[in-house]
Amino acid sequence: MYRKYLVKRVIYGILMYVVMIFTYSALFNRVAEETVRAQIEEQVAKEAIKYRNVTPEQLRALIEEQKAIKIRQHHLDQPYFLRVVWRAADTLRLDFGSSTLMKAPNGDRSVLAIIGNALPRTIVLFTTEVLVVTALGIVLGLYAARRPNGPLDRAISLVTMVTNGLPAWWLGMLMIMFFSYAVPIFPSGGIQSNPAPAGAAAVLDFLWHLSLPLLTLVFLSVWGTAYLIRNIVLSNLQEDYVMAARARGIPERRVLFGHTLRTSLPAIMTMVILSLFSSIAGNIIVEGIFGWPGIGNLYFIAVQQNDVPVLMGTLAIETFLNMLGFILLDLVYGLLDPRIKVGGKA
């Protein structure tokens, strides 16, 4: 029964992913056409200067020929519909092609190399954030749940609400202003000093650059996470077995960390796994503010330079991660609650 559900869910997921990639392809092909045509004109004109000893007629013919070759290379001679299909098919085969303008630091223009270069940096920042926030959140949430309406509980729910609409990038701007310029403790951006130190100093230098964005992100999201965990734990604390445990004289610490945390763990783990998945996509604006050269920054540069292959590749990866988290969540719930079925009636 569960296997059937699993297969059905995964197939639905794959189909949905294909539909989404086609949508992106349709959207981007429209944009790409103008940009690519303009780039071809520019390139051909640049190369034409190099031709020597040719008559104007020959030159014109050469330019036309070059243009035709380039247009064929970019599939611009084919109808819009076909181009949409081809780009979608390429993306689905993980063949993201090469970028139009952007380069990896080693000069490689393949989209995979460019993304592969940015991805680890995003993971270091945002995945570390999720881990730190989860650890702090569990501790804070547990202690808040132990005394509902106590000072810690009230403080957490208040700060959660106060920071609710606070944009992380604005807090980042303030942090940079105060801790990089007014009181220069931390660097204002980037991932390493210039010139970069070598050896163990390089690691320290990296951590030094990491601390301000990490601090900002953790400070902002720890409260909400603690509040959520407090809610999960609190609903478990009201179960009868907790009362029974307390009645048996089991110390409060063990009730909290042994009994309650254990039963709350599945819900917490789901939350953590989902945020780990979404953390890989990074955050466009926070990375921009801190000059952190990760996926978010890459994406924004690609938007500005209209570099469609890079955009397409990044979006495809982000959508894939979203999809993975979504399906995983469904599968976990399906496993925990057999009543959930595809198309099932409640």
Add this chain to the structure above:
Amino acid sequence: MSVKDGLAGLRDFWKEYSKVGSGKVGLGILAFFVVLAIVGPFVVPFPGATEHWQDITYWMDNPRAAPPAWVNLFRARKGAVSERVAAGAPSVAEAASGQRRAYPIAYEYRADKPPRDLIFRFKGRGKVALSLEVTRPDGSASELYRGQGELGEGFKRISVEHDAMGGVIALVNSVDEFVGSGLDPASNRPCALLFAEIDPDMADSPRPLKGEYAFTLGIELKSEGAAAEAPELLVSGEVSGILGTDVSKRDIFTGVVVGIKWALVIGFLTSIITVIAGVVFGVVAAYFGGAWDWALTRLYEFVYLLPVLPFLIVLSAIYKPSIYTFIVIVCLLFWTGPYKPVYSIALQIKEETFVEASKALGSGRMRIIFRHIVPILLPYSFAVMALSIPGVIVYEASVSLLGLGDSSIVTWGQILEAALSQGAMINNLWWWVIPPGLMIALMGMSFAFIGSAMDKILHPKLKTR
């Protein structure tokens, strides 16, 4: 559910709601914002800000990147505050060449740091000859400016900083020629000299000369039909206004107040549309089931899986949307928020006995949906609405921050974008960065308070044992 029932329900809801302290605080802040959004544009120091935000000439008489006026409270050496001084009644003299009016303008200088500039301006037409004289508290007096010209559209301006260097040096010379001859016009500011005691150190460490400065602006009407309205003195201060000015000389307080309107419009419009769409889709999918359910659930998955901010940014970059197109795009992406919960609640209600009874009495589908299912979902929808507004406001600010927003309107995101791109952080212009973000945060906070108060009423289970 009749109208009367609805009102009674609303009254009960309010009774419950008013018990929650944070809910009242949130409602209070929101009410403050709404009042400020309505009244604000009329009471701000620059009422034309909405239309002229990007117009440099509208702001040119303000100081550049000046801190707020209240920082004087925390400073040992106070800066001159930006202000507007109207001219007194003119003394009129008829001369052969035309009417000559002398407007007295008194400026009280009490600060330690001189203003950035003094601008004398008036409107008029025809040909005029102008002169500007000053008598300082120490009795020294001189002519600062003399000129003539044809008046055109807009203000005729005399700026001490640009037009009066020679006049100020002449003033110093009239008291002490030795000091005056040592002053280099290229390295001194006229305003700094004008408001300093005349002594040999006045260029390097000027001592402020406090007291009343009596200016006289002479306007001689030289041609037939020439006219001039009462002039005014604009003091372009060392500190300025409630929240200071930015690098483009714009008054930040005005911008922040004008921005409230757009935050509210964007937040309310999108959240109302998205919640209605989400509720309708959720109920339809749950109640009709079958193909409706399948199609809407697939659509939900599609939109849910789109990475919101990247997608929003790409669309904004391609279509350069106006604020209304932006709202439409956000609505297309955000209706998924209430969809799933509504769907599952509606599935439960559908099986309730009162729905069955209503069906047995011959009610149609529409009647059941709008009379029985939707009313139960209403309070929940309001909570979702309140909780989704801050997100939308932050998204608008984020897109604006990247320079992809609608630049024809003033939003907090637009102000922050200017701050970010024009070096507010490096130059520590905190009065430019903090207020707009604080407003976003405050707005988000008020809706969080309201939403969580509603949540407490709707889910009493979370109240503790």
